[in-house]
Amino acid sequence: MxxxxxxxxxxxxxxxxxxxxxxxxxxxxxxxxxxxxxxxxxxVTLGLDLKGGSHLVLEVDSAALRKARMDVLLNDTRAILRTAGERASAARLSGTTLTITLPDPAARDKILPEVRKLATPTTTLGFTAGSADIDVATSDNLINVTLTEAGINERMSAAVEQSLEIIRRRVDQVGVAEPLIQRVGGDRILVQLPGLQDPTRLRQLLGSTAQMSFHMVDQTVDPNGVAPRGVMILPGANDPGKYAVEERVAISGDRLADAKAGFDQRTNEPIVSFSFDSTGARQFAEITQANVGKPFAIVLDGKVLTAPVIREPIIGGQGQISGNFNPQEATVLSALLRSGALPAPLTIIEERTVGPNLGSDSIRMGLYTGLAGLAAVVVLMQVLYGSWGLIANLGLVLHTVLTIGTLGLLGSTLTLPGIAGIILGIGMAVDANILINARIREETAAGAGAMKALDVGFNKAYATIVDGNMTTMVGMILLFMFGSGPVRGFAITMIIGLAISMFTSITFVRLLMREVVIRRKMKRIDIHSIFGKVWSIPSFSFMRGRYIAIAMSAFISISSIILFFTPGLNYGIDFVGGIQVEATSKTPIDLAPLREKMEGLNLGEVALQEFGQGTSVLVRVQRQPGGEEVQTAALQKIRDGVAEVIPDANFERTEVVGPTVSTELARSGFLAVGLGMVAILLYIWWRFEWHFAVGAIATLILDITKMIGFFSLMQIDFNLTAIAAVLTLIGYSVNDKVVVYDRMRENLRKYKSMPFSDLIDLSINQVVMRCIFTSVAVAASLLPMAIWGGDTVKPFAWPMLFGVVVATTSSIYIGGPILLFLSRWWKDRDTARAAASATTPATEA
Missing domain, CATH: 4.10.810 (Virus Scaffolding Protein; Chain A)
Structure with a gap:
């Protein structure tokens, strides 16, 4: 000590x-x-679910990036062929391969060096590397040009970095405060914008490539017919008409110097005024002088914004874009033009929008449930340990303060699942204090003095605390590695909480208890509850009823497997993709007319879910076939339809999740569960013995199947938060079993001749009160969250409450019998082997 x-x-x-x-x-x-x-x-930075805002994940279109590079190579190659006197059509593009067909080897040898000059060297860490971005190969009279993997990766990296800067400029143009814009992985960009709740405007702002160009309109071509070479038929951006425009770019959008939204002084309609740089102004003047009386098309991302007729030469290098704009669209367009074009199209693969009202409710509910959970645990510790509980409670308060401080130091973002992680961390931190006090009580009951009881009690509890917390931490680390967004926030708060709980228990609580013993000159430590001496339950033979317990557990697990198939899990939007809109009203919502309206939109299968005393509704629609524009249009249809049926509707949250994200989340979530179980198996095998590890995993599988059955029976959303609940159950369940196993290991050393079934009963009887106390403490911390925590954490809190009951009962009734069966099977196997070797005659040398 x-x-x-x-x-x-x-x-x-x-x-x-x-x-x-x-x-x-x-x-x-x-x-x-x-x-x-x-x-x-x-x-600590608050997540969007706590303060409202929009969250998007954008992915760079790698196919478009490759095509753009191959198109440049095709044009450059044809220019080389023309210069050399060869046919330009000899170069053809087939997918991602450029093939040049030449008449003879002499022509091939003449063209080959020039084609190789088109390669650009790749760079590594800012230094030029030896590899090129294209691979040039020859075969007879053919030259084949393909992109190298290094070239593709470098171009992708450059596109992402350039897109980051352009997105940052676009967001700055519309004045969003405190945006979070960062790279995620090799080809994705995360954008979080507090307070911006218009998904249509957001998609226009971030999803538009904004490649602008100016073309002459060919009036001799019918726009409804077939376009001849050199002419392309483009749709109108703000009208249903079509335009036949020349492929040749008259002026590139790169020549724009500025763009501003405003109003036409004559018609008072919204317009976008633009001006060119000096080169663009000169080109604009030359074109308008030569084409008076002819229409001039302004094209943005393959659509004609407007095609005004040139009335007179424009010398000043300034013009304006008018059309069927509203003021908001004009503001977005001007911001797009000022910030420049993206190097490649960006696909919005995940979008989540949370209204500020829902955010403020989340903060209030998170704070209330957190304080209520902490208060419940504090009261429980005071009841269980009286004046000694005050020291444990000081340790819990310090644990909470240090967790929040560490989150601030790491710059972590606190979400509602993160608050759930802090609350659960408090509940599990209690376990260390319960173990310590239980061990001190045992040493005191065995006749140890005050200081010896402290010393031996802390030493014996320390190994169990480390083993229990490490098994839980393994699951949380995997959840952090494979999780996404708020789930990672939950994992990081749990990891921090587990580490800090070990620190506060082994240092702060130990020092305070030692100081009390020394200052009061105590000879003996009596840790009683506020009602006096803690009662203990009579010794019970858990092994005697093992067959009934295993039969009941197997029955519930088999029923859970049946429930998994029918009715099955209610998969959330995280796993299946689609569009989800949450709307609230001041009055109860009638679902019948709303369902009729939603089904009339012809968006496929529609699901409506009522909650919040009938004043809130969740509308789910499957993902629409097509690109991002189709999803935006569908989302707008849903919002308009809801607003038509519910005039006072307030849209609290919208989510659009693409198939890429939903598939990845499903794969990573289930992978995290599988790897978590393997890691726990290896850890317990290392710390104990193989049959302890196998017994723990067998019990875990039974626990998990029961929780899956609970999700299926209650039809709770099975989403990323649910995966967090499953992984937390794994950690908590193993933590519980490690405590039991640790006592068994200790008793195996102490009572070497005791029958294993009696030793299991003895060990469980010694720790059963600790298991019950810890479960009550964790349940007390979770209950306020389950009742008042809101829809974001309810898919976590209620299953976890069920999981705590399942984990505790399995530790007491299931883990021991499985361990006994494995031990007896192994001994019988060894006995059979020994008997077989004894009856086999020895062979002579």
Whole structure:
């Protein structure tokens, strides 16, 4: 129990630093501006589900990027052929391969060096590498040009970086405060915009390539007919008409110097005024001088914005775009033109929008449920341990403060599942204190003095705490690695919480308890509840009823498997993709006319879910066939349809998840569960023995099937939060079993001749009260979240409450019998082997 002065100073420094890091979260904005520079961390950033806003994941179109590069190579190659006197049509593009067919080897040898000059060297860490971005191969009189993997990767990386900057400029143009724009993986960009709730405007702003160009209109070609060479038929952007425009670009959009939204002084209609740079102004003047009386098309992303007739030469290099704009569309278009064109199209593969009202409700409910959960645990500890519970509660409060401070230091974003992680972390941190107090009680009951009881109690509890927390942490690390968004936030808060709980229990609580013993000169530690001595249940033979327990467990698990197939899991939008809109009203919503309206939109299967005393409705629609424009149109149809049936509808949340994201989330979620179980198996095998590990996994499988059955029976959304609940159950269940196994391992050393079934009964009887106390503490922390936490965390809280009951009963009734069966099977196998070897005659050398 001795602690060196240096170790004590380190503990004090860590605690003070953690407390100071948490202080910014209780300061007002004015106080933060005044004192913030003296504090080690900023306030914890709140996620969009807590403050409202829009979340998008955009993916760079790699196919379009490849095509753009191959088109450039095709044009450059044809220019080389013309210069050399060869036919330009000798170069043809077939998919991602450029083939040049030449008449003889001499022509091939003449063209080949020029084609190779088209290659550009790739770079690594800013230095030019030896590989080129294209591969040039010859075969007879053919030259084949293909893109190399290094070239594709470098072009993709450059496109993402350029897109990041352009998106940042676009967002700045419309004045969104505190945006989060960052690269995710090799080809994706995450954009979070607080407070911006118009998904249509957002898609226009971020999804548009904004490649603008100016073309002459060919009036000799019928736009409803077949376009001749050199002419292309383009649709109108704001009208149903078609336009026959020349393929040749008269002026590139790169020549635009500025663009501003405004109103036409004569008609008062919204317009976008633009101006060219010096080169563009000169080109514009030459074109307008030579083509007076002819229409001039302004093309954006393959659609004609407007095609005005040139009335007179325009010398100043300025013009305007008019059409069927509203003021908001004009603002977005001007922002797009000012920020420049994206190097490749961006596909919005995931979109989530949360209204500010829902965000404020989430903050309030998260705060209330967090305080209620913490209060419930504090009361429980005080009831269980009386005055000694006060020390445990101080450790819990410090645990909470240090967790928030660490989140601030790491710059983590706190979401509603993150709050759930903090609350659950508090509940599980109680387990360490319960283990310590239970061990001290046992040592005191065995006749140990105060200091010895503390020393031996902490030492024995320490190994169990580490083993239990490490098994839970394994699951959380995998959830962090394979999870996404808020689920990763839940995982990181749990990881931090588990690490801090070990620190506070082994240092802070130990030091306080030691200080109390020394200052009061205590000879004996009696840890009683506020009602007096803690009652203990009579010893019970759990192994005697093992067949009934396993039969009941197997029956529930088999029923759960049947429920998995029928009615099956209610998969959320995270896994199946589609469009989801949540709307609220001040009055109860009649679903019949709303369902009739939604089905009349012809968007496929529509599901309506009523909640919130009938004043809220969740509309789910399958993903529409087609690109992002189709999803945007479908989302707008849903919003318009809901607003028509419910005039006072307030749209709290919208989500659009593409098949790419839903497939990836499903794969990564189930992979995390599978890998978590394998990692736990290996850890327990390493720390205990093989049959302990197999017994834990067998019990886990039974626990998981029961939770899946609960999801199927209650038809709770099975989404990413549900995967978090399953992984947390795995961690909690194994933590519970590690405590039982640890006592069995200890008793195996102490009672070497005791029959294994009796030893299992003895071990379970010794820890059963701890299992019950810990489960009650975790349930107490989860219950407020389940009742008042809102729809974001209910798919986590209710299954976890069920999972706590399942995990505790399986630790007491199922884990032991499985372990007994494995042990007896192994011994019988060894006995049979020994008997077989004894009856086999020895062979002579």
């Amino acid at each position: 001795k602690t060196s002065k240096w170790a004590l100073l380190v503990y004090i420094a860590i605690i003070l630093f953690g407390v100071l890091a948490a202080v910014p979260n209780v300061l007002t904005p004015e106080q933060q501006a005044k004192f913030g520079r003296f504090l080690p961390a900023n306030p």
